[in-house]
Amino acid sequence: MTRADKATDPDAAREAMLDPDAHYVSAEPYDPAADVQALERSDLDASTAALIWRRFMRRRLAVISGIYLLAIYLALPFVDFLAPYDPAQRNPDAIFAPPQAVEFFKDGHLAVTYPMRSEIDMNTFQPVFTPDLDDPRPVRFLARCGPVYTLLGLVETNMRLFCPPEGADLHLLGADRLGRDIHSRIMHGARLSLTVGLIGVVISFAIGMTLGGLAGYFGGWTDAAVQRSIEIIRSLPELPIWLALSAAIPANWGPVSVFFMISVILGLLDWPGLARAVRSKFLSLREEDYVRAAELMGAPTRRIIMSHMMPNFMSHLVASATLSIPSMILGETALSLLGLGLRPPAVSWGLMLNDALDLTAVEIYPWLLAPMVPVMMVVLAFNFLGDGLRDALDPYS
Known part of the structure; x- marks a missing residue:
C-alpha cells in the first residue's frame, strides 16, 4: 500500500495512529491558519474567569510563588506543632550555638x-x-x-x-545570644510579620477606595480636598513619619496593642497611592453609558459605585493588594529592627534581626542573619505573584 493509500484508508490511518513508529501522512495539506483560528475561537467562547486562569497558569514563576505563599499562610495556625521549641525557651548551654x-x-x-x-x-x-x-x-x-x-x-x-x-x-539554624532556637523563632515570628501586612492592606484599601471613589465620582470640592490631602501626605518623608508615630506608642502597652497600632500606622500611610488610582479610574467610569443609565433610573450612589463601577476596577485592586503587602512587611521589619516596632516578648522577623545590628556579632555568628532569608523570599514571592495577577487579570491585552 502506498503512502497516499494509507492516508485515505481509515484502517491504515487507525493503525498508524496506534503505531508510535508509523508516520501518518494526511491527504489534506497542513493549514496553520486553521489552528490559529481554532485557538482564537476557543478564547472567544471561554469565560472571563477561564481566560484569567489560562493566562495566570502560563506564568510559572507566579504560580510557584502563589503555591509557596499559600503553603506558608496555611501553616501559620500549626506553627506550634511544626516548631521543635517554644520561641521563648532558653538553653544556657546553647548560647550562640551554630547550626x-x-x-x-x-x-x-x-x-x-x-x-x-x-x-x-x-x-x-x-x-x-x-x-x-x-x-x-x-x-x-x-x-x-x-x-x-x-x-x-x-x-x-x-x-x-x-x-x-x-x-x-x-538547633537547625543555630541559637541566639540567649540560647533560643532561631529556627523555631523564625516560624513563630512569621505569624506577626505576615499578618501585619494583611491588616495594614485592609486598612489602607478601606481608606483609599472610599476617598478615591468619592473624589472620582463626585468631583468638585470633594475631589480637591482628597487631592490636597494626598499631596500633603506624599510630601512627608515616609520613614521619619513611621519612626515618629511608632515612638509615640506608650511603652506600657502589651504586644497585641503594639501590633495593632503598627498595623494601623502602616495602613494610614499607604493609602494615597491607591486613592489616586481609584480616582483616575472612576473619572473615566462615571462617563460610561451603564453608569448614566443607572443614574437616570434613580439607583442610589452607593449601589452605582459598589455594584456597577467597583467590579470593573476589581482586577487592579487585587494586583495592587498583592504588591502592597510586601511594603507592609518591610515596614514592620524596619521598625522592629530599629527597636520602634513590636516589642518583646512578641516575636517577629524584624525583632530577630535586631540582634544582628552588632557587626562584630554578625562576623562571629553569621547565622543571626537567618531571619533575613524568609523576609527576602516572601517579598519576592509577593512581587512575582502580583506581576502574574496583574497580567492575568487583563486577558484581552
Whole structure:
C-alpha cells in the first residue's frame, strides 16, 4: 500500500495512529491558519474567569510563588506543632550555638544528629562548639516535647512534628545570644510579620477606595480636598513619619496593642497611592453609558459605585493588594529592627534581626542573619505573584 493509500484508508490511518513508529501522512495539506483560528475561537467562547486562569497558569514563576505563599499562610495556625521549641525557651548551654548538621537514613533511622560539645577558646574567650561524631542521636518525629500549647484554640497538647533527640539539642539554624532556637523563632515570628501586612492592606484599601471613589465620582470640592490631602501626605518623608508615630506608642502597652497600632500606622500611610488610582479610574467610569443609565433610573450612589463601577476596577485592586503587602512587611521589619516596632516578648522577623545590628556579632555568628532569608523570599514571592495577577487579570491585552 502506498503512502497516499494509507492516508485515505481509515484502517491504515487507525493503525498508524496506534503505531508510535508509523508516520501518518494526511491527504489534506497542513493549514496553520486553521489552528490559529481554532485557538482564537476557543478564547472567544471561554469565560472571563477561564481566560484569567489560562493566562495566570502560563506564568510559572507566579504560580510557584502563589503555591509557596499559600503553603506558608496555611501553616501559620500549626506553627506550634511544626516548631521543635517554644520561641521563648532558653538553653544556657546553647548560647550562640551554630547550626547543627542532620543526616538522613543513617543507622536505620530517618534522621540523626550529633550532640554539640562546647569549650571556651582561651584566646578569644568565645565558646567553640564541636559535634560529637561518635555519638549519633536519632531525631524524634511526632513526639511529645516542650511546653503544652493549644492547637487551633481547641486542644491542649505538646505533640510536635519533630523533637530533639533524648539528652541532646537540635538547633537547625543555630541559637541566639540567649540560647533560643532561631529556627523555631523564625516560624513563630512569621505569624506577626505576615499578618501585619494583611491588616495594614485592609486598612489602607478601606481608606483609599472610599476617598478615591468619592473624589472620582463626585468631583468638585470633594475631589480637591482628597487631592490636597494626598499631596500633603506624599510630601512627608515616609520613614521619619513611621519612626515618629511608632515612638509615640506608650511603652506600657502589651504586644497585641503594639501590633495593632503598627498595623494601623502602616495602613494610614499607604493609602494615597491607591486613592489616586481609584480616582483616575472612576473619572473615566462615571462617563460610561451603564453608569448614566443607572443614574437616570434613580439607583442610589452607593449601589452605582459598589455594584456597577467597583467590579470593573476589581482586577487592579487585587494586583495592587498583592504588591502592597510586601511594603507592609518591610515596614514592620524596619521598625522592629530599629527597636520602634513590636516589642518583646512578641516575636517577629524584624525583632530577630535586631540582634544582628552588632557587626562584630554578625562576623562571629553569621547565622543571626537567618531571619533575613524568609523576609527576602516572601517579598519576592509577593512581587512575582502580583506581576502574574496583574497580567492575568487583563486577558484581552
